Amino acid sequence: MDRSQFQQLYEDYASDLFRMALAVTGRRELAKDALQETFLRVYRFSDQWDAARPIRPWLYRILLNECNRLLKKEATHLPVEDHQLEQSIPSSESKIDILDAVAQLPETYRVPLLLKYMENWKEREIAEALSVNLNTLKSRLAKAKKMMREAYGEG
Numbered sequence: 001m002d003r004s005q006f007q008q009l010y011e012d013y014a015s016d017l018f019r020m021a022l023a024v025t026g027r028r029e030l031a032k033d034a035l036q037e038t039f040l041r042v043y044r045f046s047d048q049w050d051a052a053r054p055i056r057p058w059l060y061r062i063l064l065n066e067c068n069r070l071l072k073k074e075a076t077h078l079p080v081e082d083h084q085l086e087q088s089i090p091s092s093e094s095k096i097d098i099l100d101a102v103a104q105l106p107e108t109y110r111v112p113l114l115l116k117y118m119e120n121w122k123e124r125e126i127a128e129a130l131s132v133n134l135n136t137l138k139s140r141l142a143k144a145k146k147m148m149r150e151a152y153g154e155g
Helices: 003-025 028-044 055-074 095-104 107-117 123-130 134-151
Strands: none
Touching: 003 028, 003 055, 003 107, 028 055, 055 107, 055 123, 095 107, 095 134, 107 123, 107 134, 123 134
8 A cells, every 4th residue: 555545544534433432432532542542553554454445444443453452451441422423423412322232232232332323333243343244233233222222211
């Protein structure tokens, strides 16, 4: 990958990747670090990407691995703040409750939910990015929805 291709890749994906990193880590500084490390790894290991496959799942897999690495390094997992998901959730009186409920989900359920409903990914793409079987992903999404319903007393 040459510099111009890398620059274009950054321009095309950086804002979406940052938004996902922010949703996963719950902290702006960690999200910035994850994004930076993601693009460093992409540049270093671009020869390992199979050009016959879509690049987006590969990028998100690297990003999610970086987010997890940084969270483990920090040894804390702070909740997502209200404003971080604000643009992706319709305005309503219960917006803060929704954000709190999403932030409380374990990462196994939160990340697929965010990719599906915040990033509008197809389930097949999410399964590939997370390196899980499609049926496993569907199960996790169903469990996440159930957990959200239970948070609202609808379960």
